[in-house]
Amino acid sequence: MTFLVQTEPLATIERLAVAASRWATVDVLARPAGLPIHALTFGVADKAAPALFISGGVHGLERIGTDVAIAYLQSLVARLAWDEALHDLLTRMRIVIVPLVNPVGMARGTRANGSGVDLMRNAPDAGLGGTPLVGGQRISAKLPWFMGNGAAMEEEAAALVQIVERELFTAPFAIALDLHSGFGVIDRLWYPYARTREPIPDHDRIVAFSQLLDGALPNHVYRLEQTARVYTIRGDLWDYLYDRRRSLGDGMLLSLTLEMGSWSWVRKNPLQGLSTFGRFNPIKPHRHRRTLRRHLPLLDVLLHAVVSYRRWLP
Numbered sequence: 627m628t629f630l631v632q633t634e635p636l637a638t639i640e641r642l643a644v645a646a647s648r649w650a651t652v653d654v655l656a657r658p659a660g661l662p663i664h665a666l667t668f669g670v671a672d673k674a675a676p677a678l679f680i681s682g683g684v685h686g687l688e689r690i691g692t693d694v695a696i697a698y699l700q701s702l703v704a705r706l707a708w709d710e711a712l713h714d715l716l717t718r719m720r721i722v723i724v725p726l727v728n729p730v731g732m733a734r735g736t737r738a739n740g741s742g743v744d745l746m747r748n749a750p751d752a753g754l755g756g757t758p759l760v761g762g763q764r765i766s767a768k769l770p771w772f773m774g775n776g777a778a779m780e781e782e783a784a785a786l787v788q789i790v791e792r793e794l795f796t797a798p799f800a801i802a803l804d805l806h807s808g809f810g811v812i813d814r815l816w817y818p819y820a821r822t823r824e825p826i827p828d829h830d831r832i833v834a835f836s837q838l839l840d841g842a843l844p845n846h847v848y849r850l851e852q853t854a855r856v857y858t859i860r861g862d863l864w865d866y867l868y869d870r871r872r873s874l875g876d877g878m879l880l881s882l883t884l885e886m887g888s889w890s891w892v893r894k895n896p897l898q899g900l901s902t903f904g905r906f907n908p909i910k911p912h913r914h915r916r917t918l919r920r921h922l923p924l925l926d927v928l929l930h931a932v933v934s935y936r937r938w939l940p
């Protein structure tokens with residue numbers, strides 16, 4: 627397999643994993659085509675503690691998601707060197723970061739993994755349905771949004787499911803934030819379900835989270851909405867994980883997808899719309915830096931919302 631795009635994010639992640647090793651457990655979850663999928667776990671060992679999970683790069687083309695996860699990781703590692711309040715938080719909770727779920731897709735500059743599968747649509751037992759094509763298709767790996775052939779899950783998707791089950795399913799409350807880019811001009815925070823416009827059973831908790839977000843980050847940039855409001859997806863990994871966690875009883879996984887609106891970057895710099903990479907990522911350095919710092923306040927609020935869940939969750 628030849629890699630068309632440099633794998634510089636992987637080098638950064640490996641460097642940060644070394645720097646973080648004083649405070650974090652570093653796992654390699656899988657090695658598709660020899661490229662590692664890292665997971666860094668910070669905080670208390672007790673699996674009954676609440677947890678925050680951050681992932682990026684499920685779609686290899688959406689490099690900015692991995693860059694935001696890396697920026698958060700950098701900030702975390704730097705702050706652990708001096709921040710007493712952060713250390714206190716981490717005695718009561720855990721943070722798990724998987725900055726690059728699809729290293730082969732990122733190295734090749736493709737949305738899908740090395741087998742042409744859209745990992746976000748690769749959950750087990752996924753029937754067909756949803757919005758035609760974009761909602762997942764089983765016609766061909768040569769077309770986008772290919773869900774896989776319905777047999778075993780792809781190793782990247784299986785690795786993600788496995789670590790979420792291992793690290794979040796025993797927590798009384800967990801938030802997962804999966805970082806994506808591409809759709810629309812605004813930044814959206816999507817919650818389940820993706821497969822149907824029916825509200826999730828925990829809808830009252832979404833309402834409480836929405837109020838928490840509006841109060842803690844006045845004038846924030848996010849539109850909080852159900853994924854299926856835009857289009858319906860079958861085989862959505864986060865629908866699958868949300869339901870599985872729910873089926874275990876007591877406790878909740880609030881799974882969110884941050885869909886960074888890339889059309890505004892294209893609108894301000896139309897030439898970048900001519901490249902596939904440019905349609906999903908900020909190209910100008912000042913816009914890239916702005917995107918990296920734009921979401922740090924959200925991540926901070928999520929951290930506090932997780933550790934304080936008893937105070938606001940209905």
Ligand SMILES: [Zn+2]
Binds near residue numbers: 685808
């Ligand atoms: Zn995506």
